[in-house]
Amino acid sequence: MDLRRKGRREARLKQEIEKYRASSPKITEQFADLKRKLTDVSVQEWESIPEIGDYSARNKRSASRASCRAGHSAREGPAGARACHGAGPQEQRRWWHRDAVGEGRGTVLSLKLDRLSDSVSGLTVVDTKGYLTDLNIMKIASNYFSSNAEISDIKKARLLLRSITQTNPKHPPGWIAAARLEEVAGKLQSAWQLIQRGCEEFPKNEDVWIEACRLASPKESKAVIARGVKAIPNSVKLWLQAAKLETSDLNKSRVLRKGLEHIPGSAGYGRLMLLHRAVECCPLHVDLWLALARLETYDKARKVLNKAREKLDKEPAIWITAAKLEEANENTQSVSKMIERGVGSLQRGGLDIDREAWLKEAEAAERAGSVLTCQAIVKNTIGFGVDDEDRKRTWVADAEECTKRGSIETARAIYAHDLGVFITKKSIWLKAAQLEKSHGTGESLEVVLVKAVKYNPKAEVLWLMHAKDKWLAGDVHAARAVLQEAYAAIPISEEIWLAAFKLEFENNEPERARMLLTKARERGGAERVWMKSAIVERELGNVNEERRMLVEGLKLFPSFFKLWLMLRQMEARIGHGAMAKEVYENGLTHCPGCIPLWLSLASLEERINGLSKSRAFLTMARKKNPATPELWLAAIRAELGHGNNQEADSLLAKALQECPTSGVLWAAAIEMVPRPQRKSKSSDALKRCDHDPDVIAAVDKFFWHDRKVDKARSWFNRAVTLAPDIGDFWALYCKFELQHGNADTQRDKWQATSKAVENSHQPVDAILRRVVLALGVEENHNAAEP
Template sequence: MIFVVSPNPNITTLHAVRKPPFDFLNSKPPPNYVAGLGRGSTGFTTRSDIGPARAAPDLPDRSSATIAGAAVGGGIGTGGEYDGDVEVEDKGYDENQTFDEFEGNDVGLFASAEYDEDDKEADAVWEAIDMRMDSRRKDRREARMKQEIEKYRASNPKITEQFADLKRKLYSLSAEDWENLDKFESGGYSSRIKKKRFESFVPVPDTLLDKARQEQEHVTALDPKSSAANGSKTPWAQTPVTDLTAVGEGRGTVLSLKLDRLSDSVSGMTNVDPKGYLTVLNSMKITSDAEISDFKKARLLLRSVTQTNPKHAPGWIAAARLEELAGKLQVARQLIQRGCEECLKNEDVWLEACRLANPDEAKTVIAQGVKSIPNSVKLWMQAAKLELDDANGAGAVECCPLHVELWLALARLETYVNAKKVLNRARERLPKEPAIWITAAKLEEASGNTSMVGRIIERGIRALQREGLAIDREAWMKEAEAAECTGSVATCQAIVHNTIGIGVEEEDWKRTWVADAEECEKRGSIETSRAIYAHTLTVFLTDTSIWLKAAQLEKSHGTRESLDALLRKAVTYRPQAEIPWLMGAKEKWLAGDVPAARAILQEAYAAIPNSEKIWLEAFKLEFENHEPERARMLLAKARERGGTGRVWMKSAIFERELGNIEEERRLLDEGLRQFPSFFKLWLMLGQLEERLAENAKQLDQPEKWLDHMKEARKVYESGLKNCPSCVPFWLSLANLEEEMNGSSKARAVLTMARKKNPQNPEVWLAAVRAEVKHGYKKEADILMAKALQECPNSGILWAASIEMVPRPQRKTKTMDALKKADNDPHVIAAVAKLFWHDGKVDKARSWLNRAVTLHPCIGDFWALCYKFELQHGTEESQKDVLERCVATEPRHGEKWQAISKALENSHQPTESILKKVVVALGKEEGAAEKNKH
């Protein structure tokens, strides 16, 4: 039994409905039945249920009375059977209402509701869910669609696909197989077409056969009748029958005789090279059909140009050059001649005609051109070039008096006296031309009257200014460089002296003039740069920096005599300047004149009695020339006169190299009492104890070794108390602790060093290397990462990190390093090593040269560059690197300093140190490779 609730709100009773005996669930629904339609639902079906959508069938209108009657009857039909569902008596809305686009058929239910932000948010959530579900099904949907397409194509292949394998086999057919295809009777469509085609045979006319025979006939004689018919003047009776084969052989014989006669070398009248004749013939260009067609098209276009506009000179020039290119020189000359007739006043046409004419006719052509255009400078200059006699080339200025080029050309052709007259006349005609005054100055210089050069330039500038001409300083400086290029040094100096200050404020003189001199030096204008420095020193007579720049110029591009003369002037006007004295003494020393160097230094003592640099330079001069007693005496005097800690350091180094250990210790102790903050004295004392410990170790004296090591530790600790921020102390102490107590103590020292010296790349690098040395790769990587965070722009750290990472990661690490420190020489050298190991020789050489150019004072890079050239370079490149390194005299570099400051390498030349550093680099790389394996 089923209980049905009444739809009437006033009725609260339950109606009991007896279950019908008929099984509706298993019965066929009535026609046009839609589930839920009686309750107000329109019903729906999905595409997966019935396939493509179709229009709903027309349904009969079920009025509310009918439905209500059914409800009163308890849901039982007239027959007393169950109607399939319980229906309400009154729905409360119209079933046939208009469909709402937003709320669907529920518009009557939610007509009074408002669409607020919560509803929008809910709709957005549901829309996002729908999109998400759709994207999840997208891959499966596309895969299923692709599978269906493949299945369809497999069951319905194209015709081209059906015969693809057969087409691929056609390449194996030979030419005979292709020719025999017509013999096979395949019975296909093509064979049926051939059978149906109408075939007819028509006899060939005799005239056609006779014409074909005549075309293929080999004629060996001329037909006298045809000759007469063609208008030949030879009478019929006098025309012999000529054998063309014999004529060809005769022409060949005549040509052979002519060539033999011309190539006769016995008589000395050889006009034709018998070996080169055939070579010239073979080198002749055979024009293709395409090029001939291009020539024809261009010829038609140019002919149209010259005919439509005969006064257009470029058209005639182009037409003539086209014929010249085609090899028709005579036609080209005729065309340019017509162009000259049409364009009498155009100098380009006449110049082209002169170029195309024979050498004997060129003068005539240019004479006609000059006659037509008497004021053309180009034509007169061309005429002067064609004249072999200089006297004949001087008539141009009479017709072109306002062209300075002709006046100058005439002056160059005349003698000294006549040239002066010509230039005077030119100056009268052209008072605003600076080139006339400059040429006059060059003329006087060439004649040996150098004293007149400066006067002429000075007078010229005043005359030009009176004429109202503005003096362009930059233009005159270019004229000075041009005069230097022609060898007129005095003219160059006069121009610089008279024009360098024009348009420059007085407060900018020094800066501007020094910049001009440096730019001229870069461009190779050494005399101009020297003249600028000379004029600058007349104004800034006591400026030491300008004297030094001028001296550097003389050292690089001058002679020893010119440098010595300049330095003499410098110390005369600036006697209190130390560097000119030192440079003069060193140059004399390098020249091998030691007494002259001593004399210069003695003069320097008198001028600057308390100069520590001069005392030390004098000591170095005596020490390097094996005069130890003189050197010791000089150092003693320098200490007596109140020298700084550097004097005590040099004194200790001197005694160390002589092997006087006790004297060295005494000097160091004495120096530290006076200069306790001079860290180099502490380092030298600690290194002295370490050397003594090393000697004890070699002599197998462990007790002495330990005593000296303890003394070295005390020295370093005392040094740290006086100089806590001195990194070399920390590094030396860490190395000492590592040798005495192992890596743990050294690690503690380096940790303390990082705390005392934050953001110091040398300390971080030492800590990383200590971990790598003992095989702690992971700890080293961690330390390197922290180091790069503390010092992100340190080149030595980036270079070390590039070498530490595995080979596949070096490229990425290199890019990071270049972003942070692109101009650091250590990074550039590391990149050069990568190119070197990859076999990219040119790139490696370029990057190594860049490293030594950025910081030439670092010797390690020079050693790396020299080692590279030893492996991949030539003798010239190796010599070039060696010479540049010796000229630079590097003093820095980790390995360079370790080798150059070693006791056994004292007083070694730069070349020797360079080669020893190269050997050390090779050993280091070999050890690194051994550790990797």
């Protein structure tokens, strides 16, 4: 029944409420129309409205006080007093105490306001924003009268602060003051909740976070400040507060260094504040001192480093930083002195000088751009812990290691110190010159070479390097002058004579080259002088003079096989085939172990008398020179050239048994097997000789034929890296990049093209193009054959 009547009962109650509200409206509803009209009130009218106060309470209190004073002045006795106040003497004393407390509180408040004020031009100015946060709420002693006053004040303050936080929730001091009020009232949980809301409302205000850290328990304070620095990572106050919460110096140092990492470079002042505080908290951490010195001006940085040396008298980094500071301010004379003083001070302090550690500091100084500091460190510490007999070897090894790591200035400083001790050592000058050639400038290389030939006038390699450097720089006259000085210093040096010949010959001065070689022959030149003389005559087209030079040279040096080869080439060039064969036979009599002579004779016999005669000469050559892959390869190619594939396979099998690690034979094996078997054969070859350039080139061609362009390019790079002096590989690589097709016909083209007379003065790139062109012509010719 109750459930059935519930609907009617609620409807009736609702009607009664609406009827009551219609007859007795709320105050807000009565003045709703007036409140809407307030939008038309101007700012001046708002400001002219007087402040309202509790005049009734004030009038009542004033009337009571006046009545009391009147009663006492009349001296009407107890009856008169009771008539005045309506109470006895005890009640009168209470009124007097209340007045005294009120006056005292007013006096205290006025004193606080005076302290917070500042006289500016005769006016009293109060910081209203800081008043809420800076005013410490005083607790009044709890007695019968003061406790009531305190409770009343807290209630009023709470209402006032609640109004502030509600009407202006974006005012941080209001939340801080509300939290402090609850703390004074003893309600720590309420204070914590209020400051938590403040942190949520103002995550970017550092004062709110610091207040929250203060109100939090010791266990929670670190978590609170961590949230704060996460919200404001560039706040110096928060990082300092976080460091203050740590108990050990190590943890303080970690916090401060982490703060330095998060503070951006624009906050220079904040970083300075943080570092000043950091060195106060952690005076034994050198990183903080050095960071502070880097941010200060020159004069202040010197003072900071001096203080750091007082605290850390055994720390090398302080002296090194001081030297960098002097170098940065262009006090070059002070850099070396600073390092010297530092090393001496550390030694007197009982610290061992670790040469390896100081060299690492020198490399670090070089990377930082402090070259003079790097040189000073090397000069003053390179000799520690090294025996006199090991100095040269150890210092050269140090320089080479620095060069490998890219520390060129450190290596240069080590070589400079090394040459100051071993000034006549040719090997050190060569290494120093090579360093300048690879990583220096032309001027720096010139300086080293001039000093090198000055202190080592009998070292022909230094003279040659100096002359070549001038020649490569395009100054032929200077190179010629250097070689003339070398003649005077070493008149019997064949290398210098040949270098002078090459300079004149390559610069199209054949007559000057011929004159130099004539003088060299008169001075008793060796076989190379006669070979170069024949080359000059060949260049000038004097066949008879060329033959004379070769014949006279062979009489003096019959075991020099290159003269026999040149004489055979000359006879073949002018069409004297029989004379060419005779030259080979005579050459093999004097040079039976010369493989190029055997190969050339076999090739000549194949052209003149056919395969059988060539086969016989190659068999004889293999008997006299066993385990020679080139002879086996020549026999295999001869059989393949005449279509004898089975004989070629048989020879290849025997060759691999005799020379199982020969790269050229495995490369031929890869090329000779059918295409489906090349992958397995390549695998076998790589197992036998993985780093052989001929095998790598054969695998290149295998990938190229299978159109695996990326793999082929990678293996071509590997081949030319392993054997950069083999021109055939470069030609094959160039042809691959030009996409000229199959390159099986590229045998020996580089040698034939580069040694041609018309190409004797051509640069390498021109010869390479001609080799590629020859490969393309030969391939097109082979493709046209049936």
